[in-house]
Amino acid sequence: xxxxxxxxxxxxxxxxxxxxxxxxxxxxxxxxxxxxxxxxxxxxxxxxxxxxxxxxxxxxxxxxxxxxxxxxxxxxxxxxxxxxxxxxxxxxxxxxxxxxxxxxxxxxxxxxxxxxxxxxxxxxxxxxxxxxxxxxxxxxxxxxxxxxxxxxxxxxxxxxxxx
Numbered sequence: 001x002x003x004x005x006x007x008x009x010x011x012x013x014x015x016x017x018x019x020x021x022x023x024x025x026x027x028x029x030x031x032x033x034x035x036x037x038x039x040x041x042x043x044x045x046x047x048x049x050x051x052x053x054x055x056x057x058x059x060x061x062x063x064x065x066x067x068x069x070x071x072x073x074x075x076x077x078x079x080x081x082x083x084x085x086x087x088x089x090x091x092x093x094x095x096x097x098x099x100x101x102x103x104x105x106x107x108x109x110x111x112x113x114x115x116x117x118x119x120x121x122x123x124x125x126x127x128x129x130x131x132x133x134x135x136x137x138x139x140x141x142x143x144x145x146x147x148x149x150x151x152x153x154x155x156x157x158x159x160x161x162x163x
Contacts, residue, residue, distance in 0.1 A: 014044060015041050015044045015046065015047075015048025015049075015051075015052070016048065018037045018038070018040050018041035018044070018048070018052070019037070019038075019041055019048065019051055019052060019055065021037045022034040022035075022037035022038045022041065022052070022055060023055070025037060026059060031059060031062075031063060034059060035056065035059065038052045038055055038056045038059070039052075039056075042056070047083040047085065047086065049079065050076055050079070050082075050083045050085070050086025050087070051085070051086050051089065053072045053073075053075060053076040053086065054072070054076065054086050054089040054090050054093060056069075056072050057069040057070075057072035057073055057076075057090070057093065058093055060072065061093075061097070073090060076090060077109065081113070082109060082113040083113065084110040084111070084113050084114050084115075084118070084131075084135065085110075087106050087107075087109045087110035087113065088106070088107070088110045088135060088138070090106040091103045091104075091105075091106030091107040091110065091138065091139075091142070092138075094106060095142060100142055100145050100146050101146065103142050104139065104142045104143060104146065107135060107138055107139035107142055108139060108153075110135050111132070111135050111136065111139060111153060114131075114132055114135070118130070118131055118132050119132055121133075122156065122158070127158050128158045133157060133158050136153060136154075136156055136157035136158075137157050137158075139153060139154070139157075140153075140154045140157045
């Protein structure tokens with residue numbers, strides 16, 4: 001690391017910085033460098049590890065390495081604690097690739113791992129704009145795309161009637 005960038009690592013945002021560096025290298029057409037930064041972010045642990053796993057899976061899919069991408073998803077699913085936001089990104093990635101059954105699994109996993117205060121947002125007046133509701137709505141849309149009947153979580157999704 002050059003002194004020019006050493007100051008970045010004095011902050012607690014190392015995971016974010018590594019993820020940004022990986023995205024920059026990916027955009028620059030340097031996947032090997034991107035993988036290195038993502039591996040470093042994974043090693044830090046925490047929620048950034050989940051974000052890095054999804055970014056790495058996405059990169060592996062782009063490189064035609066589907067087995068390695070699936071391995072990253074398996075690791076993300078098995079690591080504890082499970083954070084909702086990386087699961088949401090995994091769902092979106094699967095949906096973008098037309099794999100709606102897997103997207104549904106990831107949305108369900110994200111919802112199942114919401115923190116109590118995130119679920120409590122569903123009881124507020126602006127619940128339609130809460131993170132929990134955005135996950136419920138995305139899951140509901142995915143279930144509808146699969147032609148599935150409503151379930152209890154679908155019934156919890158709140159439409160934004162203010163628009």
